[in-house]
Amino acid sequence: MTGGGAPPGLALKSAAGRWVLAAAVLGSGMAMLDATVVNVALPRIGANLHAGLTSLQWLLNAYTLTLSGLLLLGGSLGDRLGRRRIFAHGVLWFAIASAGCALAPTVQVLIGMRAAQGVAAALLTPGSLAILEAVFRREDRAAAVGAWSGLGGVATAIGPVLGGLLTGLAPWGWRLVFLLNLPLAAVVLVVTRNWVPETRDEQAGGRLDLTGAALAALGLGGVVYALTEGPVRRWPGSLLATAAAGVALLVAFGINEHRRQSPMMPLSLFSSRQFSAANLVTFLVYAALSGSLFLLPVQLQLVSGFSPVAAGSSMLPVTVVMLLLSARMGRLAQRIGPRRPMAVGPVLAGIGLALLVRLGPDSGYLTGVLPAVVIFALGLSGTVAPLTATVLAAAPEHQVGIASAVNNAVARTAGLLAVAVLPALAGITPTALAHPAALSTGFHHAVLIAAGLCIAGGLLAWLTISDDVLAGEPAPAVPAATPPAPHPPSLPGH
Template sequence: MESQLRLKSRQGRWVVVAAALGSGMAMLDGTVVNVALPSIGRDLDASLAQLQWTLNAYLLTLAGLILLGGSLGDRYGRRRIFVLGVCWFAAASGLCAIAPTIDLLIAARALQGIGGALLTPGSLALLQASFHPDDRSAAVGAWSGLGGVATAVGPILGGWLVSGPGWRWIFVINLPVAVLVGVLTLRHVPESRDEQATGRFDVPGAVLAALALGGVTYALTAAGGKVTAAVWVSAGAGVLLGAAFVAVERRSPQPMMPLELFDSRLFSTINLVTLGVYGALGGVFFFLQVQLQTVAGFEPLVAGVAFAPVTVLMLLLSARSGRLASRIGPRLQLTAGPLVAAGGVLLMLRIGPHASYWADVLPAAVVFGVGLTALVAPLTATVLAAVPVHRAGIASGVNNAAARAAGLLAVAALPLLTGLSGDQYQVPSSVDSAFRTAVGICAGLLVASGLLALVTVPGRPPTPTAEPDSTWYCGTTGPPVDPGHERPGSTV
């Protein structure tokens, strides 16, 4: 039975707050950890590879399990799985906060990713299932706007915590937020599920996807030190497991990633554009914080605030960007956006020893932000327009997983490609040299993505098979997740 909550009702407002706080908690951890990496490395005597895994352990389990998390909510109850994800995420955050060694921190971060995979798709699914159809777009717009605020506040809060009480507090702060989210959800959010769900889950597909990504990621990360037999074995296993994943998805009656989606040329190419764009983003944000703190000498708080203009621009202009694409077609913005963003990345070459925020950092942040603002909303809308309406949810989920996987692989591969390894992340000259190489690679990824869009994306406005639920697009770690359903009789 479909819920009929109205956004203006007291209960409706609390539902939006609960969903936004839950997803915001996961967004916050996706941004604040970058700011804390240099401090974590010094405190726990970590190598660069271990710092990479501090990010990648989270991204690996999140990317591998996020589609499965949405399916579990459909079958067993979206509120139940959302609350489970919040509790899991909080428990893992507590383990992160008390981790005495870098290896235990990495393990706790992997557990955090599992919690994120349960709560991230569930936060939007709660809104879709709870609100009257006339209020869903407004509810998701409010949710997305609040999520944008969390994205903007994350680096600032992280910088303040790292500079003040210490990096462990970036995880401690999740605990009271999780308690609040759990109480609000249980008190105000109605339970919902898909009555047509069969209970079958593509567990083999999820496991193979995670193991394939893990094998390739380990090989890229370990190769930064020395190419050993274990590196080759891991790389080979990752490739073979990836091939096994494709075979399983082809034969599964309910695949996690239906391969027929890629029969659409537009869907295939727009996901390639996503891989390039979000791979560049992952690489830029990984190296940027180390460059700002180790080379430019910025305090963590200042480094965290440095690129806040990017999120501010997206908050202010993303809705206009989405409307423009719907009028003129997405090709112009999906071509110009990555090219402008690449220009912003190249401006980061000005960030070096004794860099000035106003002269060297802010111009790069503004140009980079303008480029992202131009491309993110049309990118998500084009994914939805590339498939029939009843497949919009899974298409958006696949695109989100692609974005997460791109960031994961970029963080694993770029230190190898730039020659940075061991404890060189603490040596300003080594970091500066690697940063400049990484900037060139990331700018090249963005340029390639823009050119690919130029030759593959239609210039006319797409025929919308699924309207986006919101014109706010604030996330830079991954596109919005739309956990809609394929079955026409769905309650969502």
């Protein structure tokens, strides 16, 4: 099976099928693992490289920016040039960029290498799911994607704990977080080369939307740069011009997508009221999650005195609850409609985030963190599957893959903007890392703002989402956008 025209025929339980699944899981798991372990390492990176809060923001946003801007392009390249080929290139480049991160002598070099990681992740992330959809026989695809999602959840769960263990070994232990990707990448490349067949979409027509990708990445970059640096530099004219240029480029991106015959992001998808509403709910909820959970490991380590391991383990209940309840909530939404779960879930998650306002210098895990995390997890479990089902059901059948990828891009963009803006809105200054009391006060403001965004998402869902959108639709096998833990990994069904 070397072309898109050959029918997919691998059985999941065959030896070849297991190797293909292993390659997809380990490849995407690298990106998931990296996203989760880095958050826990942020305080140690800041101390070791003498980096302030703004630099730590860029360590996350440089990765998310390149990934968000190039995610859809990465999927299109795989469809046209070969999914195995682009996936393997992404894995190789991710390993090279990870080595660069581990060896970075300054925070500026580390930020640049993180941006390079994002470019590589934009190639390998959509390819991992596309390979499963293209290679397995139809009756095994849902099971393959379900296994991929569950095993990816394991990577998300162990990431913070592993990151805490490695970071706690020494002041330079955070470098081991990045070196961990090298042996994983070597295994993925060997398995991919020997067992993953090449596939492509022979019907993919039109030229690649390179203009759209450039406009989206540059536009987002300009806006995020201005929002991150503005509070630090007190908004000089050059930054205002950068922000205006970024907005203009994003407008040009919209015009480009409207005029192209084969756009990277078909604007016709947004003609569906349900699709637009679900993505707006996604934006509000994921902005809240990404912004608040970026600050949580910092608060736990620098204010509450948690070790890197304890801080990394603090969100494990979220993964456990999600694994136990997400599928059940998907079936519930299928039975009663998505409106009520999508309204109640974000409100409950917002209450959980608001309870984090109790965290301070003397907070313990069982009384200070666990109750908030459990309520937050229950709310998130009620949100993700119904939200996914609504996004996919609101799109035409032939555009379900791109609809899922667009929803991922919305979630990532929300997180990107939240990490840039929320610290300033909460009054957290670039010098706050050296002043625990000021950091704690800002964190309390931040989680309340995030809670408000979540609750607003629930109210919007109640006002806009229709229960009829899921009539006759099967429950989704995998989320269109997975929850951040603590920074959102992507599960795009491209």
